[in-house]
Amino acid sequence: METTSTPHPHSEKKKGGQATIKVCLNTKCLQKGGAEIFANLKEGLTKEEALILPVYECFGYCKAGPNIALNDNILKGVRPFTVVEQVRRELDNPSCKADGLGSKSLDALDAVLDDITRL
Numbered sequence: 425m426e427t428t429s430t431p432h433p434h435s436e437k438k439k440g441g442q443a444t445i446k447v448c449l450n451t452k453c454l455q456k457g458g459a460e461i462f463a464n465l466k467e468g469l470t471k472e473e474a475l476i477l478p479v480y481e482c483f484g485y486c487k488a489g490p491n492i493a494l495n496d497n498i499l500k501g502v503r504p505f506t507v508v509e510q511v512r513r514e515l516d517n518p519s520c521k522a523d524g525l526g527s528k529s530l531d532a533l534d535a536v537l538d539d540i541t542r543l
């Protein structure tokens with residue numbers, strides 16, 4: 425007798441893959457709890473949910489820190505004891521972030537445009 429298996433509707437894993445979280449551990453963010461944030465993310469999230477990396481280069485938003493970058497979108501002013509929930513909320517419903525790690529200031533873009541137009 426042949427059997428077929430149909431996955432239970434609630435047993436399917438959520439798609440989307442593993443996120444990458446970079447935790448700023450430069451001076452200012454470290455003073456504001458960066459190490460605790462890093463430890464809590466490591467403890468609170470599974471490896472399937474996220475790869476958590478320490479970053480020692482400043483993201484450039486020290487005043488608003490401590491900061492993390494979730495898939496290169498910067499989340500500012502995260503708190504050690506709520507960061508895991510905040511990351512999960514963000515993964516479920518990503519907000520639009522203007523401050524990606526790859527973004528440049530308008531002044532920096534002007535310089536790039538000047539170089540291009542000189543060619």
Ligand code: FES
Nearest residue numbers: 448453482483486
């Ligand atoms: S030290 Fe973390 S953003 Fe500058």
